Amino acid sequence: GAGVSQSPRYKVAKRGQDVALRCDPISGHVSLFWYQQALGQGPEFLTYFQNEAQLDKSGLPSDRFFAERPEGSVSTLKIQRTQQEDSAVYLCASSLESGDEQYFGPGTRLTVT
Amino acid sequence: LAKTTQPISMDSYEGQEVNITCSHNNIATNDYITWYQQFPSQGPRFIIQGYKTKVTNEVASLFIPADRKSSTLSLPRVSLSDTAVYYCLVGEPGGSYIPTFGRGTSLIVHP
Numbered sequence: 625g626a627g628v629s630q631s632p633r634y635k636v637a638k639r640g641q642d643v644a645l646r647c648d649p650i651s652g653h654v655s656l657f658w659y660q661q662a663l664g665q666g667p668e669f670l671t672y673f674q675n676e677a678q679l680d681k682s683g684l685p686s687d688r689f690f691a692e693r694p695e696g697s698v699s700t701l702k703i704q705r706t707q708q709e710d711s712a713v714y715l716c717a718s719s720l721e722s723g724d725e726q727y728f729g730p731g732t733r734l735t736v737t
Numbered sequence: 738l739a740k741t742t743q744p745i746s747m748d749s750y751e752g753q754e755v756n757i758t759c760s761h762n763n764i765a766t767n768d769y770i771t772w773y774q775q776f777p778s779q780g781p782r783f784i785i786q787g788y789k790t791k792v793t794n795e796v797a798s799l800f801i802p803a804d805r806k807s808s809t810l811s812l813p814r815v816s817l818s819d820t821a822v823y824y825c826l827v828g829e830p831g832g833s834y835i836p837t838f839g840r841g842t843s844l845i846v847h848p
Binding site: 628657659664665666667668669672680682683715717721722723724725726727728729730731 | 769771773778779780781782783786822824828829830835836837838839840841
């Protein structure tokens with residue numbers, strides 16, 4: 625079946641704009657993770673969902689970041705009033721259950737100018 | 738949360754065996770060890786997972802000594818396409834497992 629997909633693949637935003645990044649996980653996967661990856665660094669955890677419940681959002685860097693997964697499938701990561709330091713690749717991953725092998729999407733490269 | 742330490746970079750040549758060691762001195766009893774591979778402009782990809790002794794699949798082997806304070810990812814006969822960043826993660830499946838990737842090991846395979 626299809627893997628994890630993310631859209632858009634690339635996004636350029638002017639500082640101060642709001643952006644919304646979408647993740648379509650593998651069908652049936654309970655767990656969904658969002659990561660932020662800066663150039664030359666490993667992915668850093670942002671938030672985690674189990675079905676529609678956001679169980680951990682300790683990695684969200686500020687209250688400008690918001691994630692949702694209202695029906696337990698598609699998830700959206702929203703960044704309000706983008707800043708230059710938000711420029712990074714945002715990765716989404718899903719797994720059958722927490723702690724299982726994670727399947728990653730290709731990521732969305734966000735550039736804030 | 739168990740912290741992992743792995744070399745920043747490694748170099749190898751085509752056809753050689755590559756061993757990447759990860760230290761995790763504070764590994765907990767229920768923690769598993771998982772390795773991911775990441776190519777440029779792609780998301781990480783699961784390679785292998787183990788708890789103790791040795792695990793082997795079609796891609797790699799994972800060696801875990803009895804004390805479990807370290808693990809070694811072994812890639813047999815590497816090719817240029819194995820050039821990637823390799824991450825070692827430690828955590829307990831289920832519960833409040835938050836994957837911590839670190840900077841990983843950048844492996845460059847030379848012709």
